[in-house]
Amino acid sequence: MKLLSLILSLIIAMPNASKASSNKKTTSEFAADYRIESLEPNLHMYLITVTVQNPDSKPTIDFILPAWRPGRYQIQNYAANVQEFKAMSGKTSLAFEKIDKQTWRVSTEGKSEVTVQYKYFAGGQIDAGNSYVGRDEIYFNGSNLFVYTDETRFKPVRLYIDYPAGWKVATQLEPTDNPHVFTAETYDDLIDAPTLVSPTMVTYQVKVKGATIYICFKDNAGLGGYKFNEETIKKDIAAVVEAQFTLMQDVPFKTYYFIYHILPISFAHGVEHKNSTSIVLGPADKMNENYGRFISITSHEFFHVWNIKRIKPKEFMPYDYTKEVYTPMLYVSEGFTSYYGDLSLVRAKVWTPKSYIDDIADGITNLQKTYGRKVQSLALSSFDAWLSGYGAGRANSTISFYSKGELIGMLLDLELRHRTKNKHSLDDVMRFLNEEFAKKNRGFSAKDFQEVVERFAGGSMQPFFDNYINGTEELPFETTLEYAGLDLQKTLSPQPYTGITSGVENDFPVVKSVVPESPGAKIGLDNGDMLIALNGNFLMKQSLSAMLSRFKANDSVKVTIQRDGKLHEKTMRLEGNYIYSISKKKNPTRLQREIFESWLACKWNDE
């Protein structure tokens, strides 16, 4: 390294570098130095500076910004937020060209060290996976705003965070003696660490099986209307963490950070990381009544510590940040995480067995209402996450790998317990994947996963995979719940089924969507049809659902609609809307009772 460029790199990347002399690594051991500073907090602009070593004197180096981030399998195009990109070495400007939307190719002129610098806009609606800078906070996910190079991606990196005195930092990055300087073993570790710096942060701390768990809120509790009870939060989170350590028989870190933003608006979003999670929830004034959601999302994100952050589909090893990475396994990575997230709450005695079983019944009701379950398999839903894995997706053609995956997790668990007379369960599958794949740095394929399941099932599970994961057969809830001594009941909702959703325009309900094969579809209803009357009862300023609740399944109703300025009348035959519930059998067999008790870590009679 030349002296001039060394000095420059220290100026750019390492103010207060004197204190960093006791770092484990010296300057030359870091392949890349990152610096983030809030340039104009009121304009929500970061200034990012990245200096990389070029020991082989490569003539050009490509600086790449990810097109997506692990945790959200959709193209995000973070490069849209980059402006005023510059390249230099010391005081010498270097030429560069953009070779695609997210890659800047810099001509190094043989320099041993190359610096790029750019502004990054971080001022949109905050969520768990993006970045924000404002007057009272610095919050970033490195995947959004730090460029990498193929030459330095898997080498140690260092980060300098510029922030005002007195602000507190929450991050899973490795601290150094300098409170502004953090290190990571690789770029992938650097961007796997959501970082919050705030003057108002409140941090609670619990110890579980030797690991320190930090629970960080961006604001003082009480600001914005939420008043969590510190002792309840610490007790419940410690119980969830311990239940999952016990489940996985593994404590894979020394420290872990839960980083929370509580917003004034309605919000629920979490993103998992190896040794931390970022969770954004709201509205603040309803946090106490939504505590169930708070603890459920907390438990979900924590189970990702293993399931996807360590136990990974093989396609994610390593991640290709430049384009879509397809895997049919998101139903395991996300769906089973939802399954174990909530199951851990029962095992941790944060939820009662009854509330958990009611939650499963709600999940079944919702799945059975979703027409897309007949169209798209769970494996395809995972693969096509990049198209519509989140939000509404294509109307009536998709199912969620989260919610159906969660139910598949339960069915597989009970199936394994039943087949093996409760000797094995899905817990064994997850532990095996952790020991034999994650800890050996191997990703798993769809074939590997089926083999592991079959190893514990003691035989073929081919029909299960063909019908329920790769196919669209109706799921065998009734039979499988019986294995745990549970009965599934199906009752008619007081609200009959039409298969349409509606909004209100000019005081009348207007059709927004129509489910295929539904009563609405059978009479040809279409988006935009204005519903004027039902059986001659004027719908102006009326609630459609209140009006429908006067009818029941099999009733024929005259529907008056306005379409293209003309009135039409059609007769719709209503159908039944079903609600599922689950109850315990009066006289379970011994095996059913044993399965129930070990599954939920409770006694049969616990409510």
Ligand SMILES: [Zn+2]
């Ligand atoms: Zn998740």
